[in-house]
Amino acid sequence: MSLSKEQALKQYFGYDSFRPQQAEIIDTVLRGDDCLVLMPTGGGKSICYQLPAILNDGLTIVVSPLIALMKDQVEALRVNGVKAAYLNSSLSRSEEDSVLWQVKLGELKLLYIAPERLFSGGTFDLLREWNVRLFAIDESHCISSWGHDFRPEYRQLTVLKTRFPQVPVVALTATADRVTRRDIMKQLGISHAPTFESGFDRPNLSLTVLPGQKRLQQIKDFLARHDGQPGIIYCLSRKGTETLAASLQGAGYAAEYYHAGLPSERRSRVQEQFLKDDIQIIVATIAFGMGIDKSNVRWVIHYNLPSNVESFYQEIGRAGRDGEPADTVLFYSYSDIVTRQDMIGKSEQSEEQKQLLYAKLNRMKQYAEADMCRRRILLSYFNEEVVQDCGNCDVCRNPRTRFDGTVIAQKALSAIARTKESVAMGMLIDILRGSRNRNVLQHGYDRLPTFGVGHDLRGEEWGEYLGQLLNSGVMDIAYDEAHAFKLNPLSRKVLRGEHAVELVKFIPLAERKAREEAL
Ligand code: ADP
Ligand code: ZN
Numbered sequence: 001m002s003l004s005k006e007q008a009l010k011q012y013f014g015y016d017s018f019r020p021q022q023a024e025i026i027d028t029v030l031r032g033d034d035c036l037v038l039m040p041t042g043g044g045k046s047i048c049y050q051l052p053a054i055l056n057d058g059l060t061i062v063v064s065p066l067i068a069l070m071k072d073q074v075e076a077l078r079v080n081g082v083k084a085a086y087l088n089s090s091l092s093r094s095e096e097d098s099v100l101w102q103v104k105l106g107e108l109k110l111l112y113i114a115p116e117r118l119f120s121g122g123t124f125d126l127l128r129e130w131n132v133r134l135f136a137i138d139e140s141h142c143i144s145s146w147g148h149d150f151r152p153e154y155r156q157l158t159v160l161k162t163r164f165p166q167v168p169v170v171a172l173t174a175t176a177d178r179v180t181r182r183d184i185m186k187q188l189g190i191s192h193a194p195t196f197e198s199g200f201d202r203p204n205l206s207l208t209v210l211p212g213q214k215r216l217q218q219i220k221d222f223l224a225r226h227d228g229q230p231g232i233i234y235c236l237s238r239k240g241t242e243t244l245a246a247s248l249q250g251a252g253y254a255a256e257y258y259h260a261g262l263p264s265e266r267r268s269r270v271q272e273q274f275l276k277d278d279i280q281i282i283v284a285t286i287a288f289g290m291g292i293d294k295s296n297v298r299w300v301i302h303y304n305l306p307s308n309v310e311s312f313y314q315e316i317g318r319a320g321r322d323g324e325p326a327d328t329v330l331f332y333s334y335s336d337i338v339t340r341q342d343m344i345g346k347s348e349q350s351e352e353q354k355q356l357l358y359a360k361l362n363r364m365k366q367y368a369e370a371d372m373c374r375r376r377i378l379l380s381y382f383n384e385e386v387v388q389d390c391g392n393c394d395v396c397r398n399p400r401t402r403f404d405g406t407v408i409a410q411k412a413l414s415a416i417a418r419t420k421e422s423v424a425m426g427m428l429i430d431i432l433r434g435s436r437n438r439n440v441l442q443h444g445y446d447r448l449p450t451f452g453v454g455h456d457l458r459g460e461e462w463g464e465y466l467g468q469l470l471n472s473g474v475m476d477i478a479y480d481e482a483h484a485f486k487l488n489p490l491s492r493k494v495l496r497g498e499h500a501v502e503l504v505k506f507i508p509l510a511e512r513k514a515r516e517e518a519l
Helices: 005-013 022-030 046-055 067-079 093-104 123-129 152-163 178-188 215-224 238-250 264-275 309-316 334-346 351-368 374-381 406-418 425-433 438-442 459-471 489-495 509-517
Strands: 035-038 059-063 084-087 110-113 132-137 169-173 195-197 205-211 231-234 255-258 281-284 299-302 326-332 402-404 476-478 484-486 502-504
Touching: 005 022, 005 046, 022 035, 022 046, 022 195, 035 178, 046 059, 046 132, 046 169, 067 084, 067 110, 084 093, 093 123, 152 178, 169 178, 205 374, 215 238, 215 299, 215 326, 238 255, 238 281, 255 264, 299 309, 309 351, 309 374, 334 351, 334 459, 351 374, 406 425, 406 459, 406 489, 425 438, 425 459, 459 502
Parallel strands: 035 169, 035 195, 059 110, 059 132, 084 110, 132 169, 205 326, 231 281, 231 299, 255 281, 299 326
Antiparallel strands: 402 502, 476 484
């Protein structure tokens, strides 16, 4: 007697009911139709193809780029009594042969495979001999060069539909903006298939952006308010994770670093300890988190600015998977943008690809600098509209005050003009504040009429306002000239008093902190 999908859900996964969309997706796939599934990390994508795989007679091929995860997924399925295996470069020859035998004998329900493995060693030709009933393409945004994680080996999957037109394809992803979605479907040859999208909103995650100064101290303050709660700190560089973890250990925290440069035994050990709550804090590069099923992560901090909104959302999505409140913090300063821009500029990408990366970075910057509800910005990025402010982000909690900043802008712009558009942020602030440091004196900038005209504002205030002036197009920056500020036609209008400038009031760190603590 064949099982219903509800019975199979209970028997193989132990769950009583489907989450929104899962049942519809499974029906679609069982009917033999293609579809695209968009669900946030932790939303429950796997069941959408695992359950049809169990109910189908025949084999489901799961394409995944994450070799490290295949083993875990397959083991979890086996524990639940599902016959599954994987093929990837970690297997020995004889292990591979044994998997291939199982497939040949029709003993397997699911075969996980990395795309490069699928298209090598004659595997793809073998597919014809196997009773393949479904292709599940996990992390399907990897097929699109518009996505944030393009992998050329995924491109070969375009042949699936032409070679196996009768086998349904289910494409899954946690993060894809509109353009990427359309491209995934086009590449896979399923342009007319339905898209299932479950809500991306995670209202239990609080969103906070803090100025990127004294980050270590701010983290310690944050930790004092999150006593003993497990969390993740994402850093840009491997070295950065090591330094920060050492500082936190020095301050008495159970913290460990994690990055792709560590031996795999060590990485597994750290993961394991974090899962078991033996370690409170993981300080990691983006290498950490893929497929980590820890539901009680209570907070995520981004020590550095992520390169795009997709990655950011995926990373903060690792907090609060149990639905309980969780806090996320992004540290942001203008220098983070500069670092990221430099990285893109120096990378070995095509010019077209670079432009895309700059554009994606720019969206991230807009999020960090937003003075409207951050959740609305995030969700609109994923094509979801929120009609109301969320009440659970720092902007909602501390509405911004605006004021006429024309005079401030004029001071900055005239200093830029007096220094012949040759100075960058640090020097400009020194000149405005009248700091007599060696560099300033060496250039004779202390003799400029604008020297010290901005002494009434603190350095960090200037930093904030100069960032805002850049964003509003009142001045430019030359990335190819050591980030020197430049004047543009709008700058000249402002200088002549023909254009007023509105700024958002700077809130000192201590005050923001006090407000956050009052939560
Ligand atoms: P994703 O691949 O979308 O990140 P997973 O498929 O790993 O998410 O699912 C995340 C978690 O949710 C897993 O622990 C999974 O067992 C659980 N889950 C999935 N579907 C259900 C359901 N219908 N009821 C309860 N838990 C579920
Ligand atoms: Zn909000």
